[in-house]
Amino acid sequence: MLNYQRYQRVPVMQYPEREWPNREIVKAPVWCSVDLRDGNQALIDPMVVDEKLEMYELLLRLGFREIEVGFPAASQIEFDFIRRLIEEDRIPDGVRLQVLSQCRKEQIDRTFECIRGCRNVIFHIYNSTSTLQRDVVFGMSRDEVRELALQGVRWVREGMRDFGGNLMLEYSPESYTGTEPDYALEVCNAVIGEWKPTPEQPMIINLPSTVEMTTPNVFADGVEWMSRRLDRRDSVILSIHPHNDRGTGTATAELALLAGADRLEGTLFGNGERTGNLDILNVAYNMFSQGIDPKLNIENIGEIIAVCERCNKMPIDPRHPYGGKLVFTSFSGSHQDAINKGMQALRERNSKYWAVPYLTIDPADIGRRYEPIVRINSQSGKGGVAFVMDSYFGFKLPKGMHREFADVIQKISEREGEVAPEEIMAAFRESYLDCKEPLHFRRIQVTDLSNETESSFDTKVSVVYTEYGREKSFEAVGNGPLDAVGRGVRESLGREYRILDYTEHALTAGSDSQAAAYIHLMDADSGRVTWGVGVSSNITRASVRGIFSAMNRLHEGASQNGIGV
Incomplete structure (x- = not known):
């Protein structure tokens, strides 16, 4: 037991006329x-x-x-x-x-x-x-x-x-x-x-x-x-x-x-x-x-x-106010999500005053960098992962995709501990951008049918792809490239996929800019859903790559669960 009785309380001055509690520091x-x-x-x-x-x-x-x-x-x-x-x-x-x-x-x-x-x-x-x-x-x-x-x-x-x-x-x-x-x-x-x-x-x-x-x-x-x-x-x-x-x-x-x-x-x-x-x-x-x-x-x-x-010849503690390496870092998922939303609001509103949850000042004002703000470990949430993808690499993941990709990173962090931004990007590339088996999209030709009055569709596509390395192709028509590709996939592969959501944005500015397309796809037969991502300088190619990415992810999930495709 602590022997607290050895210590005397320091006397407190009786000073009821004090005025300092009503003042503010102004200079x-x-x-x-x-x-x-x-x-x-x-x-x-x-x-x-x-x-x-x-x-x-x-x-x-x-x-x-x-x-x-x-x-x-x-x-x-x-x-x-x-x-x-x-x-x-x-x-x-x-x-x-x-x-x-x-x-x-x-x-x-x-x-x-x-x-x-x-x-x-x-x-x-x-x-x-x-x-x-x-x-x-x-x-x-x-x-x-x-x-x-x-x-x-x-x-x-x-x-x-x-x-x-x-x-x-x-x-x-x-x-x-x-x-x-x-x-x-x-x-x-x-x-x-x-x-x-x-x-x-x-x-x-x-x-x-x-x-x-x-x-x-x-x-x-x-x-x-x-x-x-x-x-x-x-x-x-x-x-x-x-x-x-x-x-x-x-x-x-x-x-x-x-x-x-x-x-x-x-x-x-x-x-x-x-x-x-x-x-x-x-x-x-x-x-x-x-x-x-x-x-x-x-x-x-x-x-x-x-x-x-x-x-x-003494280090500054990592948690030291303002100077510590971790003071502008957030591991908590809810904190990361709030920081992400706060930064977005600040940009959108163009406010003259700094107001971001959990960050009392802009780190850049004292020579710190934004990169260390969010770090991902097993305690992190979907908002933090999305923030890293946006602030580091320019991928603005759709809100519905946050949980799916966060689960991918969660498994890595539980196995390895903290996950660096580069590791997050590598996992994103492996899970979505490089997900090209068994179906690998190669090229597409799009023809505008809007002037052909006898056709009820306005777009024709010719798609070349490989399945387990064997080259295949299909032609299909539809109302727009994505609808046509969906119809072609159904006829070529014999499976019904439905696009539930579609989002796109530019990754970089300029003549050589790249576009990212996000496809939320459902396998109508099994009811399973996933996201696919495609990147290209042409938004149509990026979208088709996103469809093939999602189909491969659904195939991979079906194989892991013992479901035939």
Whole structure:
């Protein structure tokens, strides 16, 4: 039995005046990527300088204007990487490098040494304020922890005397989620009072969900509560830094935006300590799916995946939102059918808005392809098979034919597992287009009898075919080529076939276009029915090939059931 009694419920703030549930996200926040610091420190094999450069260049292309590039006092690699960015003039105008330091003088001094010559910097200092860490890690009182934060601010101001660049201060009460709200406010307001930001020169107060401890609505309450009570609020950029310990990092971020957060810190695809950081791309694509400009250049998710997997040396999960290989894939037959109908409706209605069941966005809008949308296995239905035949190969199977061909694919999938589109086409060709035994149609000549008043029929056909390899022929008349061929088959083969349905369409455009004809045929003697398919540049030949295809399928079915033909 789970020993759940070992765990205490995290206290919930009593905050009935909350207003965030009635708000909507209407614009993008300020984005700050921490891939090169928080993300990098969580890698099994941290990035070397060249890999950090590749990730940094990607972040610039994506449009990030605030990038936490490292913890320069923590390691020489971090220090050297930041120096290279500065010395090689790799920092575009309008981009701020963010550097992290604990509230310790030797670390702050080392950080200033590292950023010498940088034009625009966010100097990010932090100390843990949580009840648990004050007790078991630092053994410090509330007053002592608050004084440590204030001393960190003073050391940063001292370092600014010889810096010369544009510096913005960021302060984080680390483990904010485990800190008493009144104490977190006390420390943050003390820091604000010490730094004295203005609307023209604001500072950042960053509230980290360093460890996600409760539901996202509780965090949102804390953000709104703080936002309403922070001193000099018009001079403060309120930032959040969610982690994902409970698997709700994205929800935490989105509710915090409703609650008044101006800025989000996170990583691409959520790489980070334990279960990871906030997935910035998830939030950005969510905004995009709601018609909001995310203010990031995220049209080519394939490039983002390639760089992240190469630099982080970790794969993107196949089910990861937006980026996973399977997220625009459907195995369920009912889903496949709905996607098929949705895509058809979208084309027919020429709608300016995307609206397809089970696809929240058009995969093409973020650089994905339609081909992976539908994959066929033993759980797939007739709609999915029909969708593959249409979208991949241009065969628009009549609705009445969907079940018959789906049963063919079902048998293959039960035997072999997933069936690729090429395998589906091969089965279609074998079952219909190449079904030429025992009766193989060779050629047809059609004569128009409409001017011959003595004839009650308007068409004469001369058909050559082989039966078990022996060439045979017949001539017949009828009202149109198909009626004439049907009469000829009855007289030549001694069997009565009835055409129940007939459909045709062009496969390709242009002078060399091909036509596909679908014939639903019934053996009048046995009552058995099947479909046949023919393809030709001439619609009459395509139709006759469809009749012979269906007759052969009926013969094959009769042979398997022990019925004489």
